Amino acid sequence: MDNTEQKFLKQLDDKLWKAADKLRANLDAANYKHVVLGLIFLKYVSDAFEERQEQLLELFKTDDEDNLYYLPRDDFDSDEEYQEALTEELEVLDYYREANVFWVPKAARWSTLKEKAVLPIGSVLWQDDAGNDVKLRSVSWLIDNALEEIEKSNSKLKGILNRISQYQLENEKLIGLINTFSDTSFTKPELGGERLNLQSKDILGHVYEYFLGQFALAEGKQGGQYYTPKSIVTLIVEMLQPYSGRVYDPAMGSGGFFVSSDKFIEEHAKEQHYDASEQRKHISVYGQESNPTTWRLAAMNMAIRGIDFNFGKKNADSFLNDQHADLRADFVMANPPFNVKDWWNESLADDVRWKYGTPPKGNANFAWVQHMLHHLAPTGSMGILLANGSMSSNTNNEGEIRKRLIEEDLVECMVALPGQLFTNTQIPACIWFLTKDKANGMVRNEKNRDRRGEFLFIDARELGYMKDRVLRDFTNDDIAKVADTFHQWQQGEGYEDIAGFCKSVNLDDIKKHDFVLTPGRYVGAKEQEDDGEPFNEKMARLTAQLSEQFAESERLEAEIKRNLGGLGYGL
Structure with a gap:
């Protein structure tokens, strides 16, 4: 992304x-x-719909033997009839679905x-199918009606668009948001009169991601759930x-891992010069989320990106009502909530998932x-974010489970992360990478070697800014x-x-550390550069320098006291 595009997105954000x-008050x-993301969604699908309308209108008027959309003017007796035909043709639903564009009803x-939205409450808006007048009840009702109409016309969205009337917002507040969002375009981005190459889904995806991050900051501890x-x-x-x-992500939040996987495919498609849309056909996305509003956010996040x-x-x-019981995924990625205490139910006592030991209640x-x-x-591989305690805790069977995972050669790599990465917690975190095929015997990845009995530790705590x-x-x-x-x-x-x-070790090395997987125990200390000065000489020089600085500090302190004394302040 060039500087102009970044500037455009920053200004849009x-x-x-x-x-x-302004709604925070x-x-x-x-x-x-939910109010803001719902409006952003409506603006995007409407922009995309209008863009498709413009494309269709051009196609209807273009006389080309290969153009199946062409609508000849000569087939109509008058310009008025021709315009009516064009308008009617623009309302054919299949033209939008074939281009993977959401159908947006007029309402x-x-x-x-x-x-x-700006009409007086009680104004007649339109007539329903039975010929009855539909009147404006409130701006929030108008928005909810729009969301409902879109759900009715697009089965993928059924039950996932959050209604906003429940929040009882003032009409003027919502009108202000509608007016502000009206000045933005997801399909015709430009800055300073220069048309940009950003795609509408890229812009929307960026805005959506930015807003989720900002909401997580605003919500504090609870924001990290999505x-x-x-x-x-x-x-x-x-x-x-x-x-x-x-x-698969069994704790998907708003679906960030799926979005990033999609971006990964797109970026590597550019590098390898192949069609990203074709590669996407080889990816299937499965997720689960317990929070109903977050589940809807995730579904909306996928829908707007066409995933x-x-x-x-x-x-x-995910533990009590597994929605994908028969799934065996090639990649599992998750950031489940750290150290959850109230997850246990007696129905889980002899669960088949606890192959390496029953987890502590x-x-x-x-x-x-173990669920993952x-x-x-x-031949699958997985990555899971966990609290640092998971690498060393021996309480309530955790140490035994970790030992089993290591001895069964499922652990591949451990990454220690720096602090202050998360908006919602200060708990230090790490990433576990596990796989069922370290031998690479089933050749899912031809480049990989047989890694049985080997473990990689990466200490990334000094990285970042x-x-x-x-x-x-x-x-x-x-x-x-790191990658x-x-x-x-x-x-x-x-x-x-x-x-x-980083350090590559074997099972004996880990046994010596009592099956603790903290990278810092294995990678050692960073090598210090040798500046050529002998230690004794350096120590003497630094000690003398420190003494000089102490003496200077005492002199300055005495000078300050004298000056304050002259001003009448006794010290």
Whole structure:
């Protein structure tokens, strides 16, 4: 993305967020995201619909022997009849579905919202199918009606668009949002009169992601239930490389791993010069989420990007109501909530998923690990974010489960992360990478070697930068450094241990550390550069320098006291 495109997106972010943030005085942070994201969704689908209309209109008027859409003017007696025919043809639903564009009924189009929202309450808007007058009840009702109409016409969206009337927002507030959003276009981006090459889904995806991050910040601790930092998601996806197969996330939040997998395919398609849309046909997305509003957010996130998905029949608890019981996925990726205490139910006591030991009732960390392993295909690989305690805890059977996982040779790589990466918790985190085929015997990846009995540790705690006073983030170079190290180790080409960063060990090494998987125990300390000065001489020099600084500090303190004394302040 060039600087002009980045500038455009930054201005768009700031503009839309400033407008949306005005709702904060009227709504809790947990609620106003549904209002804002619902309106953004309506604006996008309407823009995409209108763009398709413009394309169709051009096709209807273009006389070309290969153009099946051509509508000859000579077939009509008058211009009026011709225009009526064009208008009628533009309302044919199949023209939109064939281009993977959502059908937007007239009552749900943005132009309708903008026009009707400013009318006096009680004004007649249109007539229903029975010929009865439909009157304006409120602006929130008008928006809900639009969402309902879109759901009726698009089966993929049924039951996932959150209604906003329940939040009882003032009409003027919503009219202000509609007016602000009206000044943006997802299909014709330009900056300073320059038309940009950004695709509408890219713009919408960026805005959606930005807003989820901002809402997570605003909500604090609870916000993380649907948002995982983009750089962490990208890191896991880049390490697992989900080119094709079944991708599963049993704690999907808003579906960030699926979005990142889609972006991964697109970026690597550019590098390899193949068709990303064709490659996407080889990916199937499966997810589960217990929170009903977050489940809807995830479904909407997929729908706006054109990603086919299976999120089960409803929101549900992954442990108690597994929506994909028979699934065996090629890639499993998740950021489940850390250290969940109230997850247990007696019906889980002898569950088939606890192959490596029954998880403690007071902590779900190893329940998530085993649930994901249960759903992993024989050649599958998985990455899971967990609290650091999972690498070393020996309480309530956790140590025994970890030992079994290591002895069964399922653990492939451990990555220690820096602090302050998450908006919702300060708990230090790590990433576990596991696989059922370290032998590479079934050759899912021809480049990989037989890695049985080997384990890779990466200490990434020194990577990243402070993006603001609170949050840390990874750069693209940081992500590439970790992912490349992992792939070089997997393939046996170009890998070498780096003190303080990475180390390849065997089972005996891990046994010596009592099956603790903390990378810092294995990678050692970072090598210090030798500046050529002998230690004794350096110590003497630094000690003398410190004494001089202490003396100077005492002199300055005495000078300050004298000056203050002259002003009448006794010290």
